Amino acid sequence: MPLNVVVCLKQIPNPDLQFQVSADGKDIKRETLTYKVNGADEYALEEAVRLKEKHGGRVTALTAGPKRTEQMLREAMAKGADAAVRVAYDDPAALDPYQVARILAAAIGKRPFDLVLAGVQSDDYVYSATGGLLAGFLKVPHASVVTKVEVQDGGLKAWRELEGGDQEVVSLARPALLTVQFGINVPRYAPLPAIMKASRQPIEELRPADLGKASWEEFRGPYTLTVRRVAPPTAKGRAEMVPGKTADQAKSVAQLLRDKGFYRG
Amino acid sequence: MNILAVAEHREGKVVAATYELVAKGRDLVAASGGKLQVALLGKGVGGLAAEIASRGVEVLHVEDDALAAYTAGGYAQALTALRGTTDPRLVLLPHTTQGYDLAPRLAAEWEAPVVANCVDLALDGSSLVATRKILNDKLSVELEVRSEHPYVVTLRVGSVKPAAVGAAPGPVTPTPVSIDASKNGRVFHGIEKPQVQDIDISAADIVVSAGRGIGKKENLKLVEDLAKALGGVVGASRPLTDMEWLPRTRQVGQSGKTVRPKLYIACGVSGAMQHVAGMKDSGLILAVNTDPSAPIFEVAHVGVVANVLEFIPALLKELKGG
Numbered sequence: 209m210p211l212n213v214v215v216c217l218k219q220i221p222n223p224d225l226q227f228q229v230s231a232d233g234k235d236i237k238r239e240t241l242t243y244k245v246n247g248a249d250e251y252a253l254e255e256a257v258r259l260k261e262k263h264g265g266r267v268t269a270l271t272a273g274p275k276r277t278e279q280m281l282r283e284a285m286a287k288g289a290d291a292a293v294r295v296a297y298d299d300p301a302a303l304d305p306y307q308v309a310r311i312l313a314a315a316i317g318k319r320p321f322d323l324v325l326a327g328v329q330s331d332d333y334v335y336s337a338t339g340g341l342l343a344g345f346l347k348v349p350h351a352s353v354v355t356k357v358e359v360q361d362g363g364l365k366a367w368r369e370l371e372g373g374d375q376e377v378v379s380l381a382r383p384a385l386l387t388v389q390f391g392i393n394v395p396r397y398a399p400l401p402a403i404m405k406a407s408r409q410p411i412e413e414l415r416p417a418d419l420g421k422a423s424w425e426e427f428r429g430p431y432t433l434t435v436r437r438v439a440p441p442t443a444k445g446r447a448e449m450v451p452g453k454t455a456d457q458a459k460s461v462a463q464l465l466r467d468k469g470f471y472r473g
Numbered sequence: 474m475n476i477l478a479v480a481e482h483r484e485g486k487v488v489a490a491t492y493e494l495v496a497k498g499r500d501l502v503a504a505s506g507g508k509l510q511v512a513l514l515g516k517g518v519g520g521l522a523a524e525i526a527s528r529g530v531e532v533l534h535v536e537d538d539a540l541a542a543y544t545a546g547g548y549a550q551a552l553t554a555l556r557g558t559t560d561p562r563l564v565l566l567p568h569t570t571q572g573y574d575l576a577p578r579l580a581a582e583w584e585a586p587v588v589a590n591c592v593d594l595a596l597d598g599s600s601l602v603a604t605r606k607i608l609n610d611k612l613s614v615e616l617e618v619r620s621e622h623p624y625v626v627t628l629r630v631g632s633v634k635p636a637a638v639g640a641a642p643g644p645v646t647p648t649p650v651s652i653d654a655s656k657n658g659r660v661f662h663g664i665e666k667p668q669v670q671d672i673d674i675s676a677a678d679i680v681v682s683a684g685r686g687i688g689k690k691e692n693l694k695l696v697e698d699l700a701k702a703l704g705g706v707v708g709a710s711r712p713l714t715d716m717e718w719l720p721r722t723r724q725v726g727q728s729g730k731t732v733r734p735k736l737y738i739a740c741g742v743s744g745a746m747q748h749v750a751g752m753k754d755s756g757l758i759l760a761v762n763t764d765p766s767a768p769i770f771e772v773a774h775v776g777v778v779a780n781v782l783e784f785i786p787a788l789l790k791e792l793k794g795g
Contacts, residue, residue: 223609224743226766236612303616305577306586333607334746335589336568337577340545344581349658350545352574365662369728370483370570373667373721378544380659389728391715431586431620441606441613447760447776454779458787461759461777468757470679470703470736471792 210265211359214316215256215325216342217269217284218246219277220332234435235301245280248327252388254395255357256325257288263359265322266290272311274298278411285406286398293412297424303333306429309341314419314427316346323364324385328353339387349380352387474507474596477561477623479552480525480532481571482513483543484664487521490567490628492635495530497594497628498565499636505596510559514551516541522645529639533559534647539654543571545578546658552579554650561623563594563601568627576627585622590746592632601626609743610768630727631750671722672706673730679705680734682725682752683713686741686762686781690718695785696740702792708732708752710742726751741781744769761785 221227221241228237256267269284271277272295281292295315302308316324324346329336336352343350355375356367368376369389398406416423450457465471478494480487491511498509513522514535522534533555539547552564564579566572568590580587586601592613593604601624603616618624674680681700683693693707700707707723714724725732726748737755742748744760744767752758753772760773761781770776777784 221608223611224764226764227608227611229612236608305589306580309577309581331609333605335577335587336573337580337587337589340574340577341581341587344578350574350578351659353570367665368570368574370664371727372731373724373729375665375667377662377665378659379662390711394716429586429620430584430622431618433586434617436602436615436617438612438614441610441771447758447770447773449765449770449776449778454783454787457777457779458784458791461775461788462791464759464775465703465736465792468736470757473702473792 209263209359211259211263211322212265212320213256213259213267213323213325214270214321215249215253215267215284215289216312216338217249217253217271217280218327218330219243219271219273219280220246220330223331229438233437233439235438238300243276245283246327246330248329248388248390250395251390251392252325252327253284253287253289254393255388258393259323259357259359260288268293270312270315271295272297272308273302274300281411282406282409283398285409286402287396291412292409293414295414299424303435304428304433305333305335305337306341307424307427309338310345310427310429311419311424312338313342313345315414318419322382324348324383326385326387328387328389336387339385343385346385348383348385350385350387351378351380353389354386355389355392357386474502474505474562475560476502476507476509476563476565477555477559478509478511478565479548479575480511480513480521481567481569482515482518482521487524488567488569489635490569490630491525492528493630493633494565494567494628495528495636496633499530501563501594501596507562512552512555514540514548523642526643526645527638528636528643529641530636530643532643532645534645535650536647537650537652539652539657542661544657544659544661545575546656547652547654548575549579549582550652550656551650553582555648556583556623558648563624563626566625566627568629572627576625580625583622583625585625586618586620587625588616588618589627590629591626592629594626594628606746610746610771611766629746631753667721669722671720674706674708674723674725675730675732677706677732678734679703679736680708680725680732680752680755681705681738681740682708682710682742683719683740684710684742685712686743688782692782693718695782698789699738699740699785702789703736705734705736710745710748739769739773740785742769743767744772
């Protein structure tokens with residue numbers, strides 16, 4: 209039973225960076241950012257490719273984002289995706305998961321699919337909402353925080369991670385959507401010939417008209433969403449920082465550990 | 474403005490985050506007027522209804538065979554029925570694996586805005602003002618949402634103090650709804666428990682945890698040396714157990730172990746929400762990280778901005794030479 213899998217990828221600012229607030233106080237400064245593929249999405253892509261390798265079928269990598277996201281889609285093809293689609297929604301902030309999910313749903317709904325995979329969360333905005341919204345718009349069953357998948361006759365069996373390390377076992381009919389948890393697999397590196405090949409593969413581009421609308425605005429939910437402000441968090445209990453060079457810091461911390469009775473050497 | 478909080482329970486117990494929703498919901502209705510109710514959905518959960526009501530809040534108790542186990546589809550059907558009778562402006566869920574499984578699905582079905590993983594909420598007229606943390610908790614965003622439909626919101630666990638048992642319990646209102654189990658979308662088969670064949674890090678007085686900042690698996694040796702010198706055990710943040718550098722049993726955080734040792738040392742751990750949830754109540758938290766903006770320093774008591782691979786050897790030298 210070959211599977212037609214769509215995997216949703218998001219390119220995010222590298223969360224290890226330090227961020228500054230933009231002049232109007234409503235966004236981050238974006239000029240100097242570097243971008244990477246969202247962590248959980250890498251696991252979703254790998255899982256999609258493994259399912260294809262095991263059951264046959266096709267993997268389509270899908271994103272909604274500006275031109276720079278083509279790099280991420282090429283990497284996805286080098287790692288085993290058969291095709292790539294970029295929805296040319298180029299709002300760099302893309303703050304509203306409802307609007308993004310509606311756009312993705314319109315793009316996915318254009319062709320038949322058996323399974324949609326997405327990362328459990330994006331590490332920039334950490335809503336964990338896009339997958340569930342997307343499943344709701346596509347009117348397919350979903351399961352989130354998935355750590356293992358088995359394909360069954362007409363359906364899927366999925367293991368959902370709960371708090372404290374427990375796993376919930378569920379089954380769903382296909383087509384379905386799963387959000388994939390970190391650690392479900394070990395993502396592969398792309399081999400060099402595949403990277404070369406992917407650099408020449410076409411990327412399908414979708415604009416609002418391709419999805420039956422005049423503008424991206426028309427995909428908004430029936431509400432208004434505005435950013436009042438972006439700011440460094442108000443520190444509730446900021447750590448007391450140990451000053452000095454590493455050697456001085458080590459001396460201070462050793463003293464502290466002795467004073468508190470944690471080291472009796 | 475009426476608020477409907479969705480209780481979470483698992484294996485016959487109320488999940489503590491439910492009481493955080495009660496506390497937050499109560500603050501919001503105190504400021505804006507309206508009524509707070511808790512929806513308890515399940516099968517054979519009468520005892521839990523009384524327990525939640527003891528926090529001084531009304532419980533809408535929905536019993537149905539189709540709700541015997543949580544499914545997003547079953548819960549969405551029940552909440553859609555309750556929406557018709559209680560007219561909530563705000564539906565509150567905890568930002569747990571169940572809460573964020575359900576909230577976006579419900580929002581899509583209701584064409585309602587979803588604001589997930591909030592650390593604070595306020596109501597401003599008919600608008601919702603939500604505070605969220607983004608980009609590894611390095612920044613905070615205040616969003617204003619205005620909608621005719623209910624706001625579907627998940628609240629980050631640990632953001633507010635849970636409601637205590639009230640002087641007078643609230644009423645338990647049996648609320649029958651009709652649910653079509655064939656529309657639940659998925660079938661629940663059971664819960665699998667982790668296999669434990671390792672030390673229990675939650676029993677240790679001293680935990681020294683390694684994070685991505687240690688760079689390479691070989692460098693775990695340093696963290697082990699420090700733990701040994703202090704008579705503690707080695708823990709880890711999620712990326713390390715995902716990479717299988719350490720077994721899952723060593724993972725500290727929401728999806729792993731919750732620890733409250735007397736001393737917690739975070740070595741190269743950035744302090745993602747899911748990790749912090751598992752160690753924030755430790756007695757003394759010492760964090761070592763190269764990034765001064767790492768959120769671990771928000772929760773640590775003592776912070777060291779340094780390369781952990783240089784700091785640990787220096788510390789061991791000080792300890793052993795002193």
